[in-house]
Amino acid sequence: MDFVTIWESKWNEALKLWSEYVKLSPAKFLFTEMEEQKEGLTTSFAAIRLKDHRVLLSVNKIKSFQLEDFALEILGHEIGHHVYCPGDLVDQAKLVYIASLAMPRLNHLTPMVVNIYEDLFINDHLKRQNHLQMEEVYRKIGKQNDPFWNFYMRTYELLWALPSGTLTEGKLSDQIQSDAALVSRMIRNFPNDWTKGMFDFASICFPYFFEQNQTSYPIHIQSLLDTLDAGKGMTPPPGITEVDISSELFPKETITGTKKNLTPAEYSAICKSLGIEADVSEITYRFYKDKSIPYLVPFPELRNPSAKEEILEGNDLWDPGSPLEKINWLESTIKSPVVIPGYTTVEDVYGETISTEIQTNPIDLDLFVDCSGSMPNPQTDLSYLTLAGSIIALSALKTGSAVRVTLWSGEKEFLTTNGFIRNEKEILKVLTGYFGGGTCFPLELLEEEYKVEPKRKKHILVISDDGIDTMLTQNYPRDPRQIVSQALKNAQGGGSMVLQLYQPNQNPVVNELQQNGWDIYPIQNWNDLIQFSKHFVKRNYVRN
CATH class of the missing domain: 3.40.50.410 (von Willebrand factor, type A domain)
Incomplete structure (x- = not known):
């Protein structure tokens, strides 16, 4: 049996890993390179799309990594992005912004760092709560002699009590050991409020890329990036003109422990990082609307305490020059079964009386x-x-x-x-x-x-x-x-x-x-x- 058929049969089981009540459209399998390019799945073997809450899977890339036997692990992971972390475009936007503050001059890498951070929460949940073989997926992807990759894999080894070297390559430096230990505690401390740990995680990641003058995503990480264009096709997200920045590792930083007000330029940069294709006027409109909402006040209006009220006084002959909707058809047919416009048609006549209602004139x-x-x-x-x-x-x-x-x-x-x-x-x-x-x-x-x-x-x-x-x-x-x-x-x-x-x-x-x-x-x-x-x-x- 083709593995795609098996994976399709396991979709409902994958949904139940998170809840009996989760409902999502079945995953979309892409069989050709042309289909992958059309859907924007060009580097990773799986991705999510928040616009229609879909999971995208590359059949060829899954085969190339020999991941056919890990349906629940991969499907459960992608569903986790939709229902757990980030869950929606607003949380994704906040994480991207917080990461950008911790990674000056490397803002082009913040979507990748956010993606890796979210994966840690989802994978740890699936491993501990559902006992899935998440480490085996990374075994198939393969070890890399790269400091950041070893730091990332060492974090999983500590989270899941795996022997050193299970996922890492070579002798690890004290810095990698220390960073992995900090991040593993972070993942356990903020399982339901991941924005609290984003600044610290991005700060820990920053030296790994800054020292290597990294200008693009590392090739071995690209296959894991499934949230890069999650906002493609969507409108700019609401509710992120202000973002809380917190830190446990750098509490004395002037940027942390406060509510940071975004500028329109920063908001525009976030939209670009999310894959949102909107013009400047659309983005700026959304920004100022959100910024205005907390301050909205009633506008002046004239109040008339003696508003006029109409009272039906009877019927009169309908004139052909009057609007057709004024005809009272019931009274007209009672008057004559044969309706002759202008002769047997009647319209209602109204008078006015003083009412106790209050009339407002904006x-x-x-x-x-x-x-x-x-x-x-x-x-x-x-x-x-x-x-x-x-x-x-x-x-x-x-x-x-x-x-x-x-x-x-x-x-x-x-x-x-x-x-x-x-x-x-x-x-x-x-x-x-x-x-x-x-x-x-x-x-x-x-x-x-x-x-x-x-x-x-x-x-x-x-x-x-x-x-x-x-x-x-x-x-x-x-x-x-x-x-x-x-x-x-x-x-x-x-x-x-x-x-x-x-x-x-x-x-x-x-x-x-x-x-x-x-x-x-x-x-x-x-x-x-x-x-x-x-x-x-x-x-x-x-x-x-």
Whole structure:
């Protein structure tokens, strides 16, 4: 019987190694090199794919290593990646990031180190809990006269009480013995919280590759790497804008024992390490959305305690010019079995009465964010302007408001959403863009939008610095002051400006804007924007 048939019959048994309730699609066997390349299985004999929770197996490579008799060992190991370590893309991303902090200048090797670390937990579980022959798989792969490989294999020998030399090659140095002993204790101490040991494990691995100036994955390790592109085909993972870094071996390191805030550039690097193929705008959108969620607040809305309620008063003749859906077909057929539009068709007539219900009218948000050269690039560094804009925009969407976002820099240099919309992805993609040019407020957008009073009240919010003076001082065909004054009046929901000013009380343009009804909130640094966004609705700016 072909070994593939045997392995397929053992799939359910392999699932039960972890739980009676684990359900995964059966493993996918790849029979040709073309199939392997299509699925991305080019170096290892097995791999996982988190997108559809599949296990991929190379028939030819399994034969080349003579692993046909180890179905449960290999199937159980790959299932362990799905249900145990890492389990999902978020945990995988956290491990990759923590490892990168411990391996400066060797970040290209961190996915490999993470993979090896996860294998230790899974293999130890299968060996101790299920009594599988995990060491025999490594016997088939073969010994290597390599310091890192010997350190890795010596760790297994200590975990499973195997005689020295069972999996290792030659005389081992004291450093290898010491490192293996530390890691074996680490695996036993953190079986359910592996993020605690990731920094220490990567720190132990670092010298093995740094001293050899390793630029790529060692050939003998490549056959074991089954999680390298686990995130291929997936969207950027949520929930990793902050990661806890802990260490038992290096507790005095400034980087450990704290919650580390990622930058957009670091988040982008993690996505690349996971095999995620997404453009910069998609990655940046995901980053700022996650960063905003803890700060979301209710957005202002007008409350009407005497909302009108409709009451059915009877029927009246339906006119052919009225919408077809207004016809009351039941009453029409009762009136005449033969329906003649405009003669026998009737529609309901409603009156209004005062209700005790409270009617809420969300105020739309018109957000203008300065993106000139004095502002940080939100795609590489954490931009508090972008973060504050995201917090306020997403808060507005929560209460039913529509949002228009405009990113502006120099003259005629702006990016805006297609009017007032409720698509958070489109809103944040505009917010996370970047110009980095001169400074010139887009008066034409204010002029066009507020020529007349809009149907829904709007609040105009501007986030900028001293460059806000271009709102009134730029060379514009029509009077800027008249345009700004009319916009504030017709918006009906008020206007606010959050400004980083070098001399708050000595800026004549800002003083003029404040006298004309704009609420001015000077801040000392961009970090203060977070406090402003959190307390945005507590400030009395809504004009009912």
